[in-house]
Every structure is written in C-alpha cells, then in structure tokens.
Amino acid sequence: MTRTRLRNERWGFESNCFVCEPTNAAGLRLPFDHDDELDAVVCDFELDDRFSGAPLYVHGGVTLAVLDEAMAWATIALASRFAMTVETTSRFLRPVKVHKPYTCTARVVGAEGDRLRTTAVVTDRFANACVEAEATFQVFSEAQAIDGIGEVTGDDARFLGD
Numbered sequence: 812m813t814r815t816r817l818r819n820e821r822w823g824f825e826s827n828c829f830v831c832e833p834t835n836a837a838g839l840r841l842p843f844d845h846d847d848e849l850d851a852v853v854c855d856f857e858l859d860d861r862f863s864g865a866p867l868y869v870h871g872g873v874t875l876a877v878l879d880e881a882m883a884w885a886t887i888a889l890a891s892r893f894a895m896t897v898e899t900t901s902r903f904l905r906p907v908k909v910h911k912p913y914t915c916t917a918r919v920v921g922a923e924g925d926r927l928r929t930t931a932v933v934t935d936r937f938a939n940a941c942v943e944a945e946a947t948f949q950v951f952s953e954a955q956a957i958d959g960i961g962e963v964t965g966d967d968a969r970f971l972g973d
Contacts, residue, residue: 814844814853817884830880839873843881845888852884854915862909869907874933875899878944881917882929886948890919890927892972894948895955897926905941912936925950925972 819826829838839858846853856877864870879896886894907913917931927948933941949955950972 813847815847817843817845817852817888828880830876831884839877841877841880843884845884849916850889850918852881852888852917854881855912856915857912858907858909860909867906867908869909871903874903874907874942875901875944877915878917878931878933878942879946881915881931882944882946882948885917885919885929885931886927886950890922892927892948893951894927895951897947897949899944899946901942901944903942905935905939907933907941913941925952 817831819828819832826832827835827838829835831841831843832838833840833842839856839862841854841856843852843854845851854877858869858873860866862869862873864872878901879899883894883896886892913933913935915931915933917929919927920930921928927950929946929948930944931946932943935941952972
C-alpha cells in the first residue's frame, strides 16, 4: 500500500484547521493520507480525554469532525476538487473510546454536476464499523474559493468548478 500525506500547503493556502493542521495547538492535529491502493483517504488516530463527551467516549461531534475532514480531503485527493459540505448524515453504531486506536476511511462515491457524494467510516482495531457517514459536497466556484480559501492560481485552478 502506498500512502501519501495530505498537507494544506501543497495547494498554497494557509490553514488553521481544527482537525488536520499540525500547528493548531487547540486542534486534533490528525494526519490524513491518500492510499492509492484503496483509492481512499485514510487517517489513523487515537484521541485523549480532552475530546471526550462521556468520560470514556470521544464526543460525537468530534467524531463527526473527523469524518467530515476525511470526506473533504477525499474531494481534493480523489476527485481533484475543492469543495464544501452541504449535507451530511451519520450513523453511530459503536462508541468511539478515548485512548483507543481507530481508522477513518473516506471515498468519493459519485458526482452529479458540481456536487460530489462521499462516504466515510470510523473503524476500530478489529475493523468493526463504529460510525458511518455520507455527505454531499459542493465544488467551489472561483468566487467561493476566494471567499473560503483565498485565490487559487496556476494548475490548482483545475480543482474549481465552473
């Protein structure tokens, strides 16, 4: 399996992302990779009790943030599009516990016009699904990109919609 680390600076914009930015002291600082064999974005993670809801469980909102971030990276790494979430549904199947290892895997499963459909799942070390999500993403127009991430120039402009 070949994994390539996904980094915001690769696309020329600064980020203080709560989920993925390694320099955000208040954030999760999670690394996301493009796994070309799986054709997926993958993140291996373990969260401590700073991110708990119930004392031994990771807060559901934090888990959703991880899923959303994985799906957002999937739009970039797999579909070559900058996009934003417009709708998400999720199912909590098993608790995600603090101080335990998990993997989040996201894929792009469809495209219709300027919309991308994605899925993601958080699994435990035994490959049991804990939380599943599906989302629709809107591909950024040039104006939306400027508003959300700044000016997109050069070859990166191909990541924009019409």
